[in-house]
Amino acid sequence: GAGVSQSPSNKVTEKGKDVELRCDPISGHTALYWYRQRLGQGLEFLIYFQGNSAPDKSGLPSDRFSAERTGESVSTLTIQRTQQEDSAVYLCASTPPTWTGELFFGEGSRLTVL
Amino acid sequence: KNQVEQSPQSLIILEGKNCTLQCNYTVSPFSNLRWYKQDTGRGPVSLTIMTFSENTKSNGRYTATLDADTKQSSLHITASQLSDSASYICVVSEGGGNKLTFGTGTQLKVEL
Numbered sequence: 001g002a003g004v005s006q007s008p009s010n011k012v013t014e015k016g017k018d019v020e021l022r023c024d025p026i027s028g029h030t031a032l033y034w035y036r037q038r039l040g041q042g043l044e045f046l047i048y049f050q051g052n053s054a055p056d057k058s059g060l061p062s063d064r065f066s067a068e069r070t071g072e073s074v075s076t077l078t079i080q081r082t083q084q085e086d087s088a089v090y091l092c093a094s095t096p097p098t099w100t101g102e103l104f105f106g107e108g109s110r111l112t113v114l
Numbered sequence: 115k116n117q118v119e120q121s122p123q124s125l126i127i128l129e130g131k132n133c134t135l136q137c138n139y140t141v142s143p144f145s146n147l148r149w150y151k152q153d154t155g156r157g158p159v160s161l162t163i164m165t166f167s168e169n170t171k172s173n174g175r176y177t178a179t180l181d182a183d184t185k186q187s188s189l190h191i192t193a194s195q196l197s198d199s200a201s202y203i204c205v206v207s208e209g210g211g212n213k214l215t216f217g218t219g220t221q222l223k224v225e226l
Contacts, residue, residue, distance in 0.1 A: 042218035091157055101146050101207035101214065105157030
């Protein structure tokens with residue numbers, strides 16, 4: 001498809017387990033963002049990748065959260081030792097090389113930590 | 115601190131009625147403002163963009179306004195439909211870079 005693809009769409013895990021969430025941006029898009037959205041709340045910025053520049057990790061809530069991106073393609077968000085407060089929808093977005101301020105979002109990965 | 119505040123937090127209207135959602139921001143320098151629609155269980159999708167020089171812009175039944183002096187924007191929905199039920203998010207882009215500030219959204223429900 002032509003849109004941002006995220007997987008898994010739903011993930012249920014037990015407290016203390018590690019999870020990996022994947023984002024495949026739109027082809028040709030250079031920037032990639034991860035956001036967290038708790039139930040009924042707004043989007044919280046987590047991390048931003050732009051080309052080969054060092055990522056902006058200023059939104060990561062703790063050292064249990066990390067993300068990687070291979071070049072200008074797939075990104076993986078990893079949450080170690082999950083806690084119940086990590087339960088949320090994790091949204092990925094990408095933007096084309098020319099900045100217009102428009103984010104193209106995936107459908108999100110819904111994480112439930114029991 | 116850059117902030118974007120939206121009101122009301124939630125709204126219920128009858129099908130066919132109009133409504134207006136508000137967005138106030140303190141982001142400076144200002145580049146543009148976007149309204150996104152987020153259907154339940156989906157990612158947000160851009161509805162319209164407002165730049166500094168634009169006052170009004172329409173996209174079908176959606177009309178956005180911007181007053182850059184008072185730092186306010188509104189999204190007016192005309193003749194609402196059940197499919198308009200969604201969260202509407204105001205996002206302001208900071209000039210000179212790619213920093214975005216998100217509002218917490220207005221949850222709209224359109225009922226029969």
